[in-house]
Amino acid sequence: MGSLYQDPMASVPMIIMDETIGLRLVPDEISLSDPVMLRHVLCSSIVVHNLFHVILCCRQLRKCHRVQEPPRQMRNVMSPAAFQAAKNDEMHAVERQLMGYVFDAIFSCMELYFGVFHILWDRTMALYGNVGEIVWRNLAYMALFATYMVFRTLPLVFYEKLTLDNRYNVDPEKAPPLVGVICALAFVIVFLQVLLIPLTAIFLYIEIYGGYYFVFWIWGFLFAVSMLALIFFSLFGLPCLGSSSRLPEGSLRNQLLVVLEDYNFPSNRVTLMHTFHIANATAFVWGYGCCKRLVILDNLIHNRAMPVAELLPEEINMGLSDIQVAAFVAHQLSHWRYYHLLKGFILVHVSLIIYMALFGTCYHVHALYEAAGFPHNYYPIIVGYWLVYKYVMPPYLTIANWIIFYYIRHSEYTADNDAWRRGYGPALREALLKLFADHHVFPFDDHWYLMWYRTRPSCLQRIRNLQRLDLGTRLSRIELI
Structure with a gap:
């Protein structure tokens, strides 16, 4: 067992003490400060979060299967063939999304239980352990981490190209082949190295000199x-x-x-x-x-x-x-x-500053890094950004996104109602129908799916709302959500 700190000019790489939790399943205490217990909680959170979104996707797929023809309001501008093509595109996109959540849950749990990020850090130290500057080690780690994240997408790519494209009759001339996508991913790996190196250096600088809540400097930059x-x-x-x-x-x-x-x-x-x-x-x-x-x-x-x-x-x-x-x-x-x-600008930044406060607090919890397989107080600084974003913040983002999307959809109805009161209702309804005719999309949305995946009400919902205003009625409260 070697020393944690060695001469950075030595020709042999550093040897890191292996004080990780390994594959232990039984925590020492039932507390979130116990890394084994925290790992179980984080994996359970990811599974529940992704399962929730899988259910939403299944609801939208069921909606797609149930409808067989365009809505009455759109039959004059959408042929059965165009409806079927839009339906196939929607089902292809939603099922790809669904399988993305499935693969993500599997990989996320494997990464924590098998210490994948620690393995990447070990490989980085084996190559750059004799480099004394911590910034360079983090840069090297991010280069390896970015490459791994690209390879992480391969199962979904194979599923899409070998299964979904055939099932939903995707035109081969409009979709790149599997070999083309793999070649493009190779380019993405190179592009990410060029992009992440300066970003990593900037984030490290902000963290080192920004204090405990350094993330507020990031929020300030985004706000400006x-x-x-x-x-x-x-x-x-x-x-x-x-x-x-x-x-x-x-x-x-x-x-x-x-x-x-x-x-x-x-x-x-x-x-x-x-x-x-x-x-x-x-x-x-x-x-x-x-x-x-x-x-x-x-x-x-x-x-x-x-x-x-x-x-x-x-x-x-x-x-x-x-x-x-x-x-x-x-x-x-x-x-x-x-x-x-x-109002939307203020809402987004209020949500963002709350996110940053939670992020900055969780970022400094050492048990989080130990739950990911790192030794106590020995891990790459930059990995905390991914761990907090991926394993801690999804519940908050789910709630915050619902609130923001609800506000945006509600503002669309408010603007439609105001235009209708000023006498533009019939022309606005015709405009929405013409825009739909120019760019056909699948007109139906499951209500629950819409709440988390659509920033605006569908064209069909807006047309129905304007029609009901003409008749002196309103959409129900549930429909407005």
Whole structure:
């Protein structure tokens, strides 16, 4: 048994004392401070968390199996063939998600019980144990850790390519083959090394000099970046998406001027963004005071406001009519009128700062590292980020995501209701239906699955809500959740 600290200039690698809990199953005491007991609790938490999401995925798959035709509201814009294709895509994605949770639970438990992360640390020390600088050892460990995490995805890749693609008739010309995916993963390994080396160095610096709750410095950095992004977008729009221009004279401008006057929004702060290829046709509203800005992507407008001769074949007749664009913009301005973006920004950062406080507390619990198979007080600093994120924080993230997703979905209904009260309900309903016709997706969602996997209500739910407003009724409280 060798000494823990040796001459870093020695030619032989360091020998680490093997004081791990190994494969012990019986804890010394029934307490979370006991690493064996903590390991059982963490693995149970991962299994329960993943089982919960497996159940949600099963509910969505059952929903897919039960419906055999498009909803009544969408039968004129969605053929049976298009419905079946959307259904296959949805079932493929959900079953892949389901199996991802299954494989993740298996690997997560194996990693704790068999000390996989400690084995990677041992290999790192065998190669770099004679390097005296702890930062370099952590960098080397992260390079090996990132490679392992890529290999961790291989079972799901094989399952998708050998089983799912055949079951759901995936077009081979639209999906990369198995060999292509494996080659791409090799590139990902190289890319991760280039990306993680500077990030690891930054995180180590923050931890060393940031104090006990160093994670608050990370939150402060994220808060500052997001604030700067909002200010930049409010002042300059979205130059990263393409070139912008003033809205030209014509019917669309006249329709929008009525909407802008209705919402008391300045017409000189409206720009048309000529995008590169972007699937999501939408408009954005930012800012308050003198920084108001409305950006309309050109693929929201019929034929991208361009001559037909300049369009690609798949772009012809896509987009909304002038009246529908005005109704869609009214919906977006309702978000702005109710401060939904600001409220969502605050909600996300409140959730994030609570997350950071819990993260920083758990990060310093030595029993967590011992539960992962490391000797007492001897482990790579950087591994704590993964251990806390993967094994401790999932219950909090499950609750926080539900709250945030609920708020976003509720804000969509609020904006729809406000636009309806102002007289844009019929045109908004037609706009939603046209956007659905342009980009077919599976229209049905299991209610429980939607609560954790959809940030917005489905197009079908929004159309039904607008129809009920026309009839003088409302969606039930359960449907609004």
